[in-house]
Amino acid sequence: DQQxxxxxxxxxxxxxxxxxxxxxxxxSMFDYFLWYKKYPAEGPTFLISISSIKDKNEDGRFTVFLxxxxxxxxxxxxxxxPGDSAVYFCAASRIGMNYGGSQGNLIFGKGTKLxxxx
Amino acid sequence: GAVVSQHPSWVICxxxxxxxxxxxxxxFQATTMFWYRQFPKQSLMLMATSNEGxxxxxxxxxxxxxxxxxxxxxxxxTLTVTSAHPEDSxxxxxxxxxxxxxxxxxGPGTRLLVL
Numbered sequence: 001d002q003q004x005x006x007x008x009x010x011x012x013x014x015x016x017x018x019x020x021x022x023x024x025x026x027x028s029m030f031d032y033f034l035w036y037k038k039y040p041a042e043g044p045t046f047l048i049s050i051s052s053i054k055d056k057n058e059d060g061r062f063t064v065f066l067x068x069x070x071x072x073x074x075x076x077x078x079x080x081x082p083g084d085s086a087v088y089f090c091a092a093s094r095i096g097m098n099y100g101g102s103q104g105n106l107i108f109g110k111g112t113k114l115x116x117x118x
Numbered sequence: 119g120a121v122v123s124q125h126p127s128w129v130i131c132x133x134x135x136x137x138x139x140x141x142x143x144x145x146f147q148a149t150t151m152f153w154y155r156q157f158p159k160q161s162l163m164l165m166a167t168s169n170e171g172x173x174x175x176x177x178x179x180x181x182x183x184x185x186x187x188x189x190x191x192x193x194x195x196t197l198t199v200t201s202a203h204p205e206d207s208x209x210x211x212x213x214x215x216x217x218x219x220x221x222x223x224x225g226p227g228t229r230l231l232v233l
Contacts, residue, residue, distance in 0.1 A: 036224070041227065043225045044162070046221055046223060111161055
């Protein structure tokens with residue numbers, strides 16, 4: 001049972017436009033969400049996070065939106081740049097509770113490959 | 119942001135040998151470190167969680183005698199793949215969490231190829 005889903009395996013966007021990456025989750029107990037960016041053969045790089053008490057968090061070109069009722073979050077990148085081309089993973093966690101063996105475990109989606117074309 | 123290093127970045131070994139991978143948090147104390155592996159075109163799969171000074175907690179299906187984890191200090195965790203076989207070839211990534219925080223910071227990964 002996949003608890004964090006990224007239904008779009010890939011996304012192609014023109015440079016300068018907005019990239020919108022989507023993520024859905026099924027476990028209503030998740031209360032902390034993160035987005036990571038990953039290049040091939042490298043470890044993921046943390047981008048931005050949001051806790052369930054907020055519905056929006058912004059950091060430069062990156063904005064994450066959380067819709068708790070829909071169990072949906074999205075990452076907006078504006079404006080998109082060719083260097084943003086990578087695989088983006090969303091992840092979910094539960095604050096302060098043991099999950100899967102240890103506190104703070106992350107449950108990852110399968111990722112969305114973003115291609116930003118010049 | 120927090121920096122996590124891994125060593126070595128890649129290793130090629132013969133079947134039956136053991137391989138040790140180090141994960142270090144360079145500018146913070148990591149009370150918890152996680153070990154993942156990633157197969158091609160797959161997501162990250164959590165293998166185990168280690169808390170400093172205690173035994174690691176392994177995910178279902180991960181052999182603890184095969185993948186030995188030691189979290190000896192607040193800045194170092196090691197993963198030893200014992201008697202490695204070709205099916206253990208993968209990309210191994212560690213992450214670390216600072217005390218009281220939630221964000222995991224990942225190392226650059228170690229590519230293991232077992233011949």
